[in-house]
Amino acid sequence: MTAFRESEPLAPRTTLRVGGPAARLVEATTADDLVDAVLEARDSGDDWLVLGGGSNVVIGDDGVDGTVIVAASRGIERLPDAPGSSRAIRLRVQAGEPWDELVARTVENGWAGLEAMSGIPGSTGAAPIQNIGAYGQEVAESLVAVEVLDDDGQRRTLPAPALRLGYRSSVLKHGGTRAVVLSVDLALEASPDARSRPIRYAQLAEALGVDLGQSAPLVGVRAAVLRLRSSKGMVLDAADPDSVSAGSFFTNPIVSESFARTLPVEAPRFVVEPEPPTLAVPLGSDPVRPPVPIERHVKLSAAWLIERASIVRGFALPGSRAAVSKKHTLALVNTGGATAAEIAQLARYIQTRVMSEFGVVLQPEPVLVGLEL
Numbered sequence: 001m002t003a004f005r006e007s008e009p010l011a012p013r014t015t016l017r018v019g020g021p022a023a024r025l026v027e028a029t030t031a032d033d034l035v036d037a038v039l040e041a042r043d044s045g046d047d048w049l050v051l052g053g054g055s056n057v058v059i060g061d062d063g064v065d066g067t068v069i070v071a072a073s074r075g076i077e078r079l080p081d082a083p084g085s086s087r088a089i090r091l092r093v094q095a096g097e098p099w100d101e102l103v104a105r106t107v108e109n110g111w112a113g114l115e116a117m118s119g120i121p122g123s124t125g126a127a128p129i130q131n132i133g134a135y136g137q138e139v140a141e142s143l144v145a146v147e148v149l150d151d152d153g154q155r156r157t158l159p160a161p162a163l164r165l166g167y168r169s170s171v172l173k174h175g176g177t178r179a180v181v182l183s184v185d186l187a188l189e190a191s192p193d194a195r196s197r198p199i200r201y202a203q204l205a206e207a208l209g210v211d212l213g214q215s216a217p218l219v220g221v222r223a224a225v226l227r228l229r230s231s232k233g234m235v236l237d238a239a240d241p242d243s244v245s246a247g248s249f250f251t252n253p254i255v256s257e258s259f260a261r262t263l264p265v266e267a268p269r270f271v272v273e274p275e276p277p278t279l280a281v282p283l284g285s286d287p288v289r290p291p292v293p294i295e296r297h298v299k300l301s302a303a304w305l306i307e308r309a310s311i312v313r314g315f316a317l318p319g320s321r322a323a324v325s326k327k328h329t330l331a332l333v334n335t336g337g338a339t340a341a342e343i344a345q346l347a348r349y350i351q352t353r354v355m356s357e358f359g360v361v362l363q364p365e366p367v368l369v370g371l372e373l
């Protein structure tokens with residue numbers, strides 16, 4: 001079924017609560033309706049945009065002079081198991097299925113693979129768009145394929161590698177394609193004793209009282225993740241003003257290792273590419289030329305850079321209703337009645353401070369619609 005509205009306010013449909021209206025809004029509750037709505041909007045020549053839970057967008061104050069199509073198709077289908085595979089449980093999930101409800105269901109069933117991503121807001125269809133991840137797990141590890149409505153108006157199934165999922169990125173987010181995700185196929189581990197995948201995030205391991213690399217009961221992992229996230233305002237909660245955000249506003253910058261050496265020694269950094277292979281030279285063989293050194297990449301901590309640029313939690317520009325969260329340096333919050341322009345002004349200020357201090361340009365994580373930084 002498809003619901004149609006005109007001049008529909010968009011701010012209440014986003015977690016940051018900013019943005020002007022959509023000229024038209026269509027709510028599509030089945031995959032077929034979603035396809036029809038997108039094809040119709042395309043054919044009309046109007047601007048169009050697919051929206052899920054609105055938790056990773058910042059919509060400009062002028063709104064969208066076109067059609068916003070809300071992917072509201074629900075459903076979780078169990079596909080035939082893949083015997084012999086370590087991830088034998090196969091699920092097909094419709095785009096509009098709320099992500100955290102899906103995670104809760106997998107945990108209840110004793111299926112491992114999504115538990116550390118408990119509490120991430122938004123829809124399942126948006127999960128591959130930026131390859132969501134948290135606490136050492138990302139959707140790329142469980143994603144098998146997506147069904148999309150392609151740029152050319154055809155429905156097709158794309159295997160996960162075709163999406164080139166990376167750190168908070170995919171071809172769907174950055175590749176210029178306007179493919180619409182209709183459903184997502186996942187492969188999960190049937191855990192007979194309902195235990196998690198190995199814990200890979202130190203803070204989570206500590207909260208669970210296990211060593212890194214060990215597993216823990218799935219329900220315990222979900223509860224611990226939700227507690228940790230709540231303490232940072234990272235679970236949507238009407239009673240928590242620090243959760244009125246789009247999650248982390250900036251991604252952790254990835255820079256060359258040589259650039260990273262110019263930063264203060266205490267700046268956190270993590271190598272993101274494997275070490276070049278060591279070259280074994282058999283004894284007695286002719287000397288070989290040393291391999292050309294490979295420039296490795298290093299991930300920096302955006303939160304550390306912001307804090308060291310003297311921007312503290314709770315910071316706001318004079319008279320502005322946009323602020324840095326009091327619980328999480330990376331989240332920008334709407335403290336009440338903020339405009340998208342105020343959010344953008346604060347984001348630019350932070351970018352400028354970090355740029356002048358460290359020479360790093362922070363990149364926004366949410367998708368900006370009708371707004372520039």
Ligand SMILES: Cc1cc2nc3c(=O)[nH]c(=O)nc-3n(C[C@H](O)[C@H](O)[C@H](O)COP(=O)(O)OP(=O)(O)OC[C@H]3O[C@@H](n4cnc5c(N)ncnc54)[C@H](O)[C@@H]3O)c2cc1C
Pocket residue numbers: 015049050051052053054055056057071095120121122123124125126127129130131132133134179180181182233234235236243245246247248367
């Ligand atoms: C409090 C909070 C905490 C968060 N924590 C995390 C976290 O830990 N890790 C993380 O990775 N993210 C996090 N996020 C960001 C966000 O929840 C995820 O990116 C989520 O996947 C966005 O889903 P959505 O349905 O709300 O997408 P939307 O915000 O509605 O859309 C985001 C983008 O995806 C596109 N899109 C949406 N649905 C489709 C579709 N079916 N087909 C094609 N394109 C589509 C939209 O056009 C838009 O460009 C957080 C956000 C908030 C508010």
